[in-house]
Structures are given as structure tokens and as C-alpha cells.
Ligand SMILES: Nc1ncnc2c1ncn2[C@@H]1O[C@H](COP(=O)(O)OP(=O)(O)OP(=O)(O)O)[C@@H](O)[C@H]1O
């Protein structure tokens with residue numbers, strides 16, 4: 163186990179290491195700024211003393227110009243600092259974001275299901291954002307703040323040792339007070355973020371379900387929920403804000419106390435004739451400068467704590483291992499694939515209830531299986547095992563006469579096509595929805611597929627062809643059209659096995675007809691499992707398997723079962739698919 167500090171260093175090495183030149187540049191810029199800041203009050207003090215002593219005008223002008231130049235230089239350096247540190251922060255955190263996103267995408271469904279989209283965003287973006295400061299300027303800022311503080315103390319202590327001692331005491335008190343207050347505010351700020359995520363989650367979920375809510379008259383309840391969520395949000399914000407305002411007030415009070423003490427000390431030293439007016443002037447200036455680094459230090463140390471908490475959460479995610487692992491074989495045979503379930507048992511990780519119980523069947527290459535059964539009987543679950551979205555908990559799923567676990571996941575999924583029950587449409591063009599953002603698929607190939615699948619007419623009805631934009635969640639696309647699009651997606655990889663999970667919603671006659679025709683081409687010379695909700699689809703399959711509560715209730719050649727009046731299938735056909743299955 164690595165300690166927190168080791169872990170932080172290893173993250174810094176991985177993500178900041180490659181940008182060492184930027185880090186060095188940043189360090190130089192910050193040190194330069196600190197140096198210039200340290201010089202300025204001296205120039206000012208000198209100016210005042212020269213003026214009081216009625217010194218030469220030329221000297222005054224020189225000091226003035228010097229003061230101006232130093233001020234401008236400090237501004238320029240701080241501009242550079244902002245640029246370099248933002249650049250560094252983005253570069254370093256983006257590569258971490260990338261690693262996290264890649265890792266999350268590779269994880270098992272079982273894990274992915276445990277987080278909501280909002281939580282994923284918080285993990286991949288929110289937590290990483292907390293690290294931006296740590297990655298870009300933490301060490302450098304601490305170093306330059308300490309340097310500036312020490313510089314001020316040394317300069318003033320050199321002038322009068324009592325000033326130096328007083329300053330050390332003051333800095334210690336101010337630092338401890340501010341840090342204590344910031345730590346006390348952390349939990350409220352976190353609460354604020356949590357409640358805000360909850361609030362936006364609430365809105366997002368309700369917006370997604372707008373159709374349902376409106377149709378079922380749920381608007382009233384949603385508004386009440388909204389008001390309650392908003393109330394929680396407001397009170398959390400208020401509390402966090404008050405704590406922050408408190409810190410600001412305290413810091414301001416400390417500033418006033420410090421300034422007064424400095425003036426007083428300056429006055430005494432002036433009367434004791436150990437300080438000139440200019441030096442008193444410089445003293446108050448240094449005192450005012452003190453607050454920059456004090457606040458900076460308190461903020462950086464608090465940020466580091468938050469960063470540690472983020473590192474823990476990031477590590478937690480990075481530590482999650484896949485359980486569904488690649489097998490040794492990375493090629494599957496060409497052409498249609500044989501598929502067999504061999505006494506397969508399965509339960510989802512979160513319950514012991516078996517969803518599939520002792521399921522066995524065999525499909526020869528190029529044959530088609532119609533999978534029927536009541537809702538919740540395990541049909542979709544069965545299809546997930548073929549893809550290794552989950553692995554069977556007992557028995558084996560065999561593809562081309564080999565256990566699916568023998569193949570690499572990439573190779574396996576490349577040879578199987580899935581049309582899910584609810585086709586996901588992206589807020590993108592028809593082109594990108596078809597090729598799933600894979601820019602290596604040329605338009606010509608897409609048009610070819612559209613023609614091959616017999617979708618030319620549908621395609622011609624689109625207002626701007628492949629560039630036609632489909633709304634988020636496929637608004638403006640019917641269930642049937644979404645399915646057609648998914649057929650196209652599957653066709654691109656020319657799979658040897660297709661799993662088609664039909665949507666249970668009914669389609670209009672014209673679309674149904676179009677889908678039937680498209681399916682002819684899609685399924686030609688391919689093995690297929692069709693989870694059928696329509697009679698039209700059932701009539702094309704070679705074999706029928708009826709599931710009931712996770713078990714195989716009936717399995718056999720379609721024609722045979724249809725011809726046997728005692729079979730469940732014949733009963734289904736008599737009573738009508740829709741009533742008995744849906
Ligand atoms: N991801 C999951 N995690 C846990 N349990 C699940 C999950 N998906 C499905 N189940 C459970 O497994 C059982 C079978 O669900 P499945 O989706 O396979 O049914 P189905 O036959 O496809 O139903 P439908 O005809 O409605 O699509 C159900 O009891 C369901 O609650």
C-alpha cells in the first residue's frame with residue numbers, strides 16, 4: 163500500500179512529469195514575481211525619504227520610473243504565470259481524465275450499473291478538477307509564498323529584530339486561524355456540491371421523462387419535488403456561503419489588526435529615531451503584502467486536503483478490476499457461427515435469484531432461433547451472455563464450438579451484432595449514428611449498406627441525407643426507424659451471429675413491412691437469435707425457444723411445434739402473440 167504522499171508523488175510523476183519544462187518555467191515566473199514584489203516597497207520608501215529630504219528631482223523621477231517598471235514587470239510575470247499554469251493544469255488533468263474514462267469504459271457492466279451518469283461525471287471530471295491545482299501550481303505556489311514571507315520577515319528583521327520577531331508571531335497566528343476556519347468550512351462546501359449534484363440530477367431525470375410526466379399528470383408532484391430539492395440546495399448554499407464570508411471577514415480583520423500594529427510599531431520606531439518616514443512607509447507596505455502569501459498558503463494547504471480526498475476516489479475507480487477478461491484467442495472463424503448454450507445458469511451479482519436456470523440449446527451456423535417468453539423471463543439476459551456483457555455463473559456459452567471465454571472480448575464482439583431492445587440514438591448526424599463515430603468508415607460504404615438493406619427509400623426521405631441531425635435520445639425517430647438504423651450499424655461489421663432484441667412497442671404497418679424486408683437481408687447467411695414480439699418475426703425462424711421464469715419451457719423446430727396442438731407455441735399462435743407475450 164502506498165501512503166498518501168507516495169501516491170501523490172506517483173500521480174505527479176505520471177501526469178506532470180512529461181511537462182517538466184512548463185513546471186520549471188512556472189517556478190521561474192513565480193520566483194521572479196516574488197522577487198519584484200519584495201523590491202517595490204523599498205523603492206517606495208526610498209522615494210518618500212528622498213522627497214522629505216528634498217533630494218534631487220532626478221532621483222525622484224528615477225525612483226518613480228523604476229517603481230513603474232517593477233510594477234509592470236510583476237504584472238507581466240503574473241500574466242505569464244496564469245497562462246503557463248492553466249496550460250499545465252489542463253494538459254495534466256486531461257490525460258488523467260482520459261485514463262479514467264478509458265478505464266471506466268473497459269469495466270464490467272456489473273460495476274457500471276452501480277453508478278449513475280451524474281456520479282460518473284463527478285468521478286471523471288469533478289474529482290480530477292480538484293487535482294488541477296495540485297498538478298499545476300501547488301508546490302510552486304507554496305514555495306513562492308514561503309519565499310515571499312521569509313523575504314519580508316528578513317527584510318524587516320534586518321531593519322529591526324523586534325519587527326522580525328513580531329512578524330513571525332503574527333504570521334503564525336494568521337496562518338493557523340485561516341487554516342482552521344477553512345478546514346471548518348470544508349464539510350459545508352462539500353455538502354453544497356453534493357446537494358447541487360442531487361438538484362441537477364433531479365432536474366435531468368425529470369426532463370428525460372417529460373413525456374411520461376405530462377401524459378400522466380405528474381407535473382404537480384414534480385413541482386413539489388423541485389421546490390423541496392431547491393430548498394435543500396438553497397440552505398446548503400447559504401450555509402457554505404456564510405462560512406466562506408466568515409473566512410473573508412476574519413482575514414480582513416486580521417489585515418486591519420496587522421496594519422494598525424505595523425503603523426504603531428513604525429510610529430514608535432520613528433520617534434525612537436531608528437526608522438525614517440520612508441522606512442515606516444515601506445513597513446506598512448510590506449505588512450499589506452503579507453496577506454497575499456498567507457492566504458495563498460492557507461488556500462493551498464486546504465486544496466491539498468481536498469486533492470487527497472479526490473485522489474482516494476480516483477484511485478478507488480482505477481483500482482476496480484474487470485472480471486470479464488480476454489481469453490487467448492483473437493480470431494473467430496469467418497462466415498455464420500454456431501452457437502450453443504450448455505446448461506447455463508446465471509444470476510446478477512446483486513441478487514442470488516437465478517435469472518437463467520439450466521438453459522441449453524444449439525443453433526447450427528446460419529439457422530435462426532426465435533426466443534419467446536413473458537416479460538422478465540430472462541430473454542435479454544440470455545443475449546447479454548453471448549456478448550460477455552456478463553459471464554455465465556454456471557455452464558458454458560459456446561460460439562463456433564469454443565467457450566466464449568476463450569476469445570478476446572474485442573474479437574468476440576466484432577463478430578457478433580446486437581440490436582438492443584431500446585436502440586440508443588446519439589445527438590449527432592445519421593452518418594455518425596450509423597458508423598458510431600468511427601471516421602474510418604467512408605460515406606460510400608454507408609450508402610452501400612443503406613441500399614443493401616433496402617433502406618434507400620427511407621434514406622431519400624431524410625432532409626439532408628447522411629448529414630441529417632438526429633435529436634438527443636432520437637427525438638423525431640420512431641421505434642421502427644431507430645431499429646432500422648441499428649440494423650445498419652450491425653451490418654457494417656458483417657457479423658456471423660446477430661442478436662436482435664425486438665422492441666416491445668408496436669409498429670405501424672408500413673414500418674413493420676420495411677423492417678421485415680430489411681431483416682431478410684440482414685439475416686441472410688447469418689446465425690441469429692431473435693427475441694420476438696411480433697408474429698411476423700416469429701414466422702421466419704427455424705427454431706423456437708420459449709422461456710418461463712428463466713427456464714426453457716419449450717424448445718424445438720418451429721414447424722414441428724406449430725403443428726403440435728399441445729405445444730405452448732401452438733397455444734401462443736392461437737391466442738395471438740401480443741396478448742400472451744407482452
Ligand atoms: N441489469 C440487471 N441487474 C439485475 N437484475 C436484472 C438486470 N436486468 C434484468 N434483471 C432481472 O432479470 C430478470 C430477467 O430480465 P430480462 O431483462 O432478461 O427479461 P426479458 O425476458 O428480456 O423481459 P422483456 O420481455 O420485458 O424484455 C428480471 O427479473 C429482471 O428484473
Ligand SMILES: [Mg+2]
Nearest residue numbers: 541542543583
Ligand atoms: Mg428484454
